[in-house]
Amino acid sequence: MMAENYKIILENLSKSFGTKQVLKRINLNIPEQESLVVIGGSGSGKSVLIKTIMGLLEPDGGSLVKIDGQDVTHIPIIKRGELLNQFGMLFQGGALFDSLKIWENVSFTLLQGKNISRKEARRIAEEKLALVGLNQATLDLYPNELSGGMQKRAALARAIANNPSIIFFDEPTSGLDPITSQVIIELIANLSKELKATTITITHDMKCVKTIADKVAMIYKGEIIWQGEGKNIESSGNEYVDQFISGRTTGPITNNA
Structure with missing residues (x-):
């Protein structure tokens, strides 16, 4: 596959906080409309990876982030809004605003960043909520009036409100029961295909990996130690990956902790 077909390209992506290096020379090429799932233990650098790609954190010198072939590593703040669109x-926690109604939560970015009326924003919110299985009755409710699973659905509706070409999912099944988790996983898989979006998911949930991953990358101590097809993860031949996906308490991850 030629480079121009890649939606996101990371070359030697590194990020340090003081003397602590959290990401170490990450190299990833993510094709358009591909679902990449990033796995790894707590503190391995997964969340920092997402925030650095989005430009919420400044990468170290020598790093390269390209989106649609454009170098956005050090894009000026005045142009950052165009990228974030x-x-x-x-x-991970949904991060809904308690003081806003559900429809206002879903359309928050639209109301802040686009010249549309509240009537139109509400219409879009209703449309996106329907896509995640929430009906019109939820529009004027507040987050604390919804169950945890419904809150996660509303947060998913907000994530797709502007029809993004790139979607990031941060531990999408965290805090949910097994059945609700599977519902959210299937929603993510279906919506990603419907929107033809490129997605990056960070998760510990192997059901999530098996359902939505085209490719998987594992981060260990800030480095990509394995990447490959999602369908091949159980035969990766990598002892760190094997221990992680099996949940064994003995192996190289715990031995080197």
Whole structure:
């Protein structure tokens, strides 16, 4: 596959906080409309990876981030808004605003960044909520009036409100029961295909990996130690990956902790 078919290209992506290096020379090429799932233990650098791609964190010198072939590594702040308009983000805890109604939460970015009326924003919110299985009755409710699973659905509706070409999912099944988790996983898989979006998901949930991953990359101590087809993860031949996906308490991850 030629480079121009890649939606996101990362070359030697590194990020340090003081003397602590969190990401170490990450290299990833993510084709358009591909679903990449990033796995790894807590503190391995997964969340920092997403924030650095989005430009919320400044990468170290020598790093390269390209989106649609454009170098956005050090894009000026005045142009950052244009870039962010391409992104959708499902935060780990949902991160809904308690003081806003559900429809206002879903359309928050539209109301802040686009010249549209509240009537149109509400219409879009209703449309996106329907896509995630929430009906009109939820529009004027507040987050605390919804169950955890419904809140996650509303947060997913917000992530797709502007029809993003790139969507980031941060531990999308965190805090959910097994059945609700599977519902959210299937929603993510279906919506990503419907929107023809390129997606990056960070997760510990192997059901999530098996359902939505075209490719998988594992981060260990800030480095990509394995990447390959999602269907091949159980035969990766990598002892770190094997321990992680099996959940064994003995192996190189715990031995080198």
